[in-house]
Amino acid sequence: MPSIPIPSGRSARARQRAAYGLALIGMVAAVAPAIAATKAAPAVDPSIPAYRAKPVPAPQGRGYVTRDGSVRIIGFDDMSGMIARWNTMFTQSHPGIKFAPDLKGNGTAIPAITYDTAAFAPEGGGATILELLPYEKIYGSKKEPIAALIIRVAHGSLNPAAKMSPLGFIVNKSNPIKSLTEQEVASIFTTGSGKADTVTWSQIGVGGALAGKPIHPAGLYWDNYMRPDDPNVGEYLMYRHTGAYPGYVFTPSYQQYYHYSDVTKTVASDPLAIGYVALNKVTPDVRVVPIVGKNGKLTTGTPAELKANAYPYARDLYIYIRREPGSSFDPLVKEYMRMILSKEGQQAVALDAKGYLPLSAADVAKELAKLDKAETWGPRSKQGPKLNFPFPSPFPLDEAEGQ
Numbered sequence: 001m002p003s004i005p006i007p008s009g010r011s012a013r014a015r016q017r018a019a020y021g022l023a024l025i026g027m028v029a030a031v032a033p034a035i036a037a038t039k040a041a042p043a044v045d046p047s048i049p050a051y052r053a054k055p056v057p058a059p060q061g062r063g064y065v066t067r068d069g070s071v072r073i074i075g076f077d078d079m080s081g082m083i084a085r086w087n088t089m090f091t092q093s094h095p096g097i098k099f100a101p102d103l104k105g106n107g108t109a110i111p112a113i114t115y116d117t118a119a120f121a122p123e124g125g126g127a128t129i130l131e132l133l134p135y136e137k138i139y140g141s142k143k144e145p146i147a148a149l150i151i152r153v154a155h156g157s158l159n160p161a162a163k164m165s166p167l168g169f170i171v172n173k174s175n176p177i178k179s180l181t182e183q184e185v186a187s188i189f190t191t192g193s194g195k196a197d198t199v200t201w202s203q204i205g206v207g208g209a210l211a212g213k214p215i216h217p218a219g220l221y222w223d224n225y226m227r228p229d230d231p232n233v234g235e236y237l238m239y240r241h242t243g244a245y246p247g248y249v250f251t252p253s254y255q256q257y258y259h260y261s262d263v264t265k266t267v268a269s270d271p272l273a274i275g276y277v278a279l280n281k282v283t284p285d286v287r288v289v290p291i292v293g294k295n296g297k298l299t300t301g302t303p304a305e306l307k308a309n310a311y312p313y314a315r316d317l318y319i320y321i322r323r324e325p326g327s328s329f330d331p332l333v334k335e336y337m338r339m340i341l342s343k344e345g346q347q348a349v350a351l352d353a354k355g356y357l358p359l360s361a362a363d364v365a366k367e368l369a370k371l372d373k374a375e376t377w378g379p380r381s382k383q384g385p386k387l388n389f390p391f392p393s394p395f396p397l398d399e400a401e402g403q
Helices: 010-041 077-093 106-114 129-138 182-189 233-241 260-269 301-307 331-340 343-350 361-376
Strands: 070-077 099-103 121-124 149-157 165-174 216-219 255-257 272-280 286-288 315-319
Touching: 070 077, 070 106, 077 099, 077 121, 077 129, 077 255, 077 331, 077 343, 106 121, 106 129, 106 315, 149 301, 149 343, 165 233, 165 260, 182 216, 182 233, 216 233, 216 260, 255 260, 260 272, 260 286, 315 331, 331 343, 331 361
Parallel strands: 070 099, 070 121, 216 255, 216 272
Antiparallel strands: 121 315, 149 315, 165 272, 165 286
């Protein structure tokens, strides 16, 4: 802090008090950002067990080990902050182990574990079918596809700077609609997903000036080849939220845009429009429609709802891990994941500048159980019901969660 002159005409005691006051102001100014950061960081569930490090040998003879012995991590760039913290934690508890993160985006993750060039593949929102297809073709067959091990490590963020956020459905401020169910959303944005497509506002109980008027659905290009802001969002909605897998196609009246900002502008200017956007991209010019959750309560994607898995359109962060039936599970890989799924590992999530949310103790226990189960990894049909698709499943959920 730069020195500030104190008037010499004052008494020695007065000058001393002034100097003390200025020093106190400097101290407060110095710690204020840290206090603000602490207040802003989401709380970590105190029931999550603390990390107890176990010794592991340095990996050798794998494609994901670089010439200098570092372990590669390839995938989602928005996870770079928490991965840096995890790497520091692990190297402190396991001297001699080092990492080589190469985080350039979701599209790089699954190819890296497919060809053994990464031990860990961080993914925001989950991998797509096209990304998973080569992996399952190489390590399985059409009859017995082999799934990668998928561990959820954090919830999506509501911070505008984050790249992975829950989805919300927005309407014009003049629209009086009070809520929507998942089925109603599906029938508005797709065709064939219910008893009848929803094409007018009257069909979902909206009267007044909108009675009998057509619905104008809007969102991003559903095909990620168009490279919209959120490339995989179309597959996310189609395959996971429009009915039984693989879902239904978007309605012909669906207006497609490259940017969420254009969706918001369209909805703000059109009383008949409804759009979907990442919740961290919502502006005051539109209104978010509450969604009926699994327990029948209205949800809007608050941090508490996301951490409780209560919001239907949440999107989370995952780490995909290469698993081959009959092969040994690299002890380092398992130990690193154990660390992530500890209280300290989730604290690294909570401290991340992008605002991603840590898991609950119940969610951590579920992911740890998947990690233990992976010691005896088998074909998809041996992993649980509803998993033996003749093509890769995009669901990053385990069978206990309704996959």
